[in-house]
Amino acid sequence: MSNEFNIENIAKLASINLSEEEQDSLSNDLSIILEHVNALSDLKLNSQQQEIFIHPLEKELELQEDEVVESLTHDEAISNAPESKDGKFVVPPSME
Amino acid sequence: MDASNLSIREINSLFTKKELKPSELYSKVFENSANSEAALHAHLTLFEEENIKKAAESDKRFSNGESAGLLDGIPIAIKDNINIKNYKTTCSSKMLSNYTSPYDATVIEKLKEQNTLFTGKTNLDEFAMGSSTENSAFGLTKNPWNTDYVPGGSSGGSAASVGARSSIAALGSDTGGSIRQPASFCGLVGFKPTYGTVSRFGLVAFASSLDQIGPITKTVDDSRIIFSSISGEDSRDATSVINNQLDIPSDNTATIGVIKELMEDGISDEAKNEVNKVVEILKSKGYKVKEISIPIIKLSISIYYLIAPAECSANLARFDGVRYGLRVDGNTSYEMMENTRAEGFGAEVKRRILLGTYALSAGYYDEYYGKALQARKEMIDEFAKTFKDIDYLISPTTPTQAFKSGEKTSNPLEMYMSDLCTIPANLAGLPAISIPTGLSKDQLPLGVQVMSKPLSDNSLLDFSEIIENEVQFDGQPKGWL
Numbered sequence: 001m002s003n004e005f006n007i008e009n010i011a012k013l014a015s016i017n018l019s020e021e022e023q024d025s026l027s028n029d030l031s032i033i034l035e036h037v038n039a040l041s042d043l044k045l046n047s048q049q050q051e052i053f054i055h056p057l058e059k060e061l062e063l064q065e066d067e068v069v070e071s072l073t074h075d076e077a078i079s080n081a082p083e084s085k086d087g088k089f090v091v092p093p094s095m096e
Numbered sequence: 097m098d099a100s101n102l103s104i105r106e107i108n109s110l111f112t113k114k115e116l117k118p119s120e121l122y123s124k125v126f127e128n129s130a131n132s133e134a135a136l137h138a139h140l141t142l143f144e145e146e147n148i149k150k151a152a153e154s155d156k157r158f159s160n161g162e163s164a165g166l167l168d169g170i171p172i173a174i175k176d177n178i179n180i181k182n183y184k185t186t187c188s189s190k191m192l193s194n195y196t197s198p199y200d201a202t203v204i205e206k207l208k209e210q211n212t213l214f215t216g217k218t219n220l221d222e223f224a225m226g227s228s229t230e231n232s233a234f235g236l237t238k239n240p241w242n243t244d245y246v247p248g249g250s251s252g253g254s255a256a257s258v259g260a261r262s263s264i265a266a267l268g269s270d271t272g273g274s275i276r277q278p279a280s281f282c283g284l285v286g287f288k289p290t291y292g293t294v295s296r297f298g299l300v301a302f303a304s305s306l307d308q309i310g311p312i313t314k315t316v317d318d319s320r321i322i323f324s325s326i327s328g329e330d331s332r333d334a335t336s337v338i339n340n341q342l343d344i345p346s347d348n349t350a351t352i353g354v355i356k357e358l359m360e361d362g363i364s365d366e367a368k369n370e371v372n373k374v375v376e377i378l379k380s381k382g383y384k385v386k387e388i389s390i391p392i393i394k395l396s397i398s399i400y401y402l403i404a405p406a407e408c409s410a411n412l413a414r415f416d417g418v419r420y421g422l423r424v425d426g427n428t429s430y431e432m433m434e435n436t437r438a439e440g441f442g443a444e445v446k447r448r449i450l451l452g453t454y455a456l457s458a459g460y461y462d463e464y465y466g467k468a469l470q471a472r473k474e475m476i477d478e479f480a481k482t483f484k485d486i487d488y489l490i491s492p493t494t495p496t497q498a499f500k501s502g503e504k505t506s507n508p509l510e511m512y513m514s515d516l517c518t519i520p521a522n523l524a525g526l527p528a529i530s531i532p533t534g535l536s537k538d539q540l541p542l543g544v545q546v547m548s549k550p551l552s553d554n555s556l557l558d559f560s561e562i563i564e565n566e567v568q569f570d571g572q573p574k575g576w577l
Binding site: 007011026033040045079 | 292443524
């Protein structure tokens with residue numbers, strides 16, 4: 001396993017604006033943690049099958065009936081919005 | 097006799113015989129929290145005034161002989177990552193400091209149906225990420241046995257609340273040990289049910305394939321009562337399962353396995369001694385006890401710290417300053433999101449989001465996340481093989497007694513290691529319980545963990561009760577009542 005990472009790039013992907021000080025300390029922490037998880041690379045797996053794992057009890061996920069059920073009202077759904085207008089979420093412009 | 101020291105069944109019996117009123121007990125637990133809260137900071141919100149009317153309604157039901165359930169009038173504290181309608185759910189994060197839940201979690205609906213009285217919302221590590229309740233944006237919680245020490249985490253507030261008798265029981269959530277580890281540090285029973293038996297609807301998600309709600313209580317029977325009240329399949333949680341319990345023997349026809357890998361380096365002699373003490377008791381009662389090796393357990397921390405952060409990075413993407421929670425201004429939507437997440441999340445949450453983002457990013461996915469998934473599957477298979485011959489697996493709950501506040505905050509990996517014994521049950525979806533068994537030389541509680549096969553929760557509780565009765569742990573921190 002490689003331990004190379006670009007902290008600025010990861011922070012961009014995670015949409016978190018990091019200060020320089022945070023970049024340094026988090027880089028250091030991530031290096032230490034990744035060095036530890038590298039123990040996994042020594043593991044000889046019994047199966048090479050690339051299994052995408054969903055449920056620890058291996059429950060098959062089922063489709064549900066398309067039924068109308070009680071849920072939040074529009075007002076309730078928007079009640080915690082930092083900014084709203086006419087029942088809609090308001091955000092800054094997406095393009096400059 | 098102080099009623100706040102009694103078990104749920106004992107309290108219910110007093111209510112039924114009209115020797116104690118729910119409103120009297122409700123006042124008593126708030127007297128207790130008035131004595132301890134300044135020193136411990138177990139709660140983020142206390143509900144005393146709101147529920148006085150509900151307590152009076154419980155009084156009336158018992159006085160008229162109309163009450164049905166064991167939880168009627170029982171004061172229970174709720175971890176502040178579980179939604180109660182019209183109350184704040186902060187997850188101990190600046191991100192949600194002003195969030196008021198518009199709905200009830202399924203477990204809350206179920207407890208309301210039983211007329212449980214909620215006492216308040218308890219402190220936790222931010223978004224349940226931590227092992228000491230030191231990662232809360234709203235201050236530390238202290239261990240009721242000795243305030244120099246942490247109560248464990250992430251459900252440290254729930255454990256401190258029950259420990260100081262500010263509630264009769266509490267709900268916590270457990271992603272890698274967050275119920276069992278604080279229960280062990282505070283001399284209590286902590287039970288993580290089989291994955292899927294308790295609905296996660298209304299629990300703020302951290303790592304969805306690992307998260308599970310469960311009780312922190314004084315006795316095994318209290319955990320049994322709460323588990324039976326909150327479990328059941330829920331259409332609002334697609335991962336929930338029908339709670340069809342397997343019946344495995346709990347008497348001395350059962351075979352017990354001691355996990356070799358959790359009795360080696362990194363585990364204190366005191367923690368090992370507690371396991372050995374329980375093993376000797378079980379042997380004297382005629383149980384067959386074997387040493388069992390599950391080598392992949394040694395990789396638990398590595399597997400967990402890829403899967404849990406990966407799921408956390410996806411789950412916490414919802415905190416974007418648009419629909420709820422904190423917003424910090426920016427010139428564009430994207431800038432606003434970056435600024436909001438920079439200010440709203442604490443250091444540990446950022447650490448895990450970044451780790452998860454990296455593990456899932458292009459070029460690294462197979463190497464990290466894919467490998468961790470495969471290793472997790474192997475661990476599940478290894479446990480399944482073990483449970484063909486073994487009914488219950490015993491280990492320490494934690495490698496050591498509680499550590500001091502500040503002792504591990506500068507070294508994240510060292511903090512992660514404190515969950516070494518509890519993480520395997522989350523990775524494999526197993527039911528697991530911590531039972532208090534003794535005190536260390538520093539007079540701090542120590543616990544023993546028991547795990548069993550998926551959906552054998554009730555048998556696990558029966559077996560744990562046998563250990564509890566034999567050990568006779570006299571567990572009560574002094575000075576709060």
